[in-house]
Amino acid sequence: MDLHVPAQRNEIGWPVLAAIAVGGALGSLARYGLAQLLPAEPGRVPWATFTVNVVGCALIGVLMVVITEVLTPHRLLRPLLGVGVLGGLTTFSTFAVEVHGLLRPGTVLVGVAYLFGSLLCGFAATAFSMAVTRLVCARRSS
Template sequence: MEGEHVRRGEAAEASALDRSGAGPARHPGNAVSALLDVAVGGALGALARWLITAAMPGAQGGFPWGTLLVNLLGCLVMGFLAAYLIKGRSPRFARPLLVTGYLGGFTTFSHLIDGTYSLGHDGAWGDGLGYAAVSVVGGWIAILVGLWAGGRTPHRNPGGAP
């Protein structure tokens, strides 16, 4: 059952990446517009991450609340977009811009590792382990909630037809 869902998702992604309308789907790296979508999305996502983490408590040291928030939000949105974009015909730029670009720049595994290390290095091993556990378990929960919400959100096809 789960394997079939993944195969349907991969087929939907391949179909969305096929810009010619006929023939096999092309890899998004072959399309200059897809590269620009990823670059713009990545820049916007990284900027949003920086603004959020700079504004959160612990930005100058202490518990990395901003990184935790950003990664959990990113997982929630990733789950939502995965379910929503697979359900219907979405604009071709949606996946490269929003998923690969924006969420790739917005979420950050490297800061998760750095925050865990910093907390442990400062003697707060319990906080470091708790932060890592909440990040991973909370991320999975956020993805599942996003998948659930995205699967239940009505999809409007281009042209206004439901």
């Protein structure tokens, strides 16, 4: 009985994991720093989380256009920046906890506005940054 499992063709490998770890540490530190600068006040919109999530959406739009349509990047660039830095910078878990905390008597409207405002602004930031990046790259190449 052979228990050897053959390696998969798309094996991740240590360099990719290291790039994700380094990027994640940098992104998480940036998020923590902004949370210290903009502490959330009870019953109010948590602006630090809103900001990192919307900025992260805009940056992922730029990154995806650049690495899929403009450049042939180094194989570690997407894991480093996309998964690592932007994954560490943005936070769905904190967002979910904050929305839950705001969906209480007296702050339900703030919670609903934060929930839908974050989603709308995130989608808009991604679409806008992708369109602007494509426009800028098209002008530079012509």
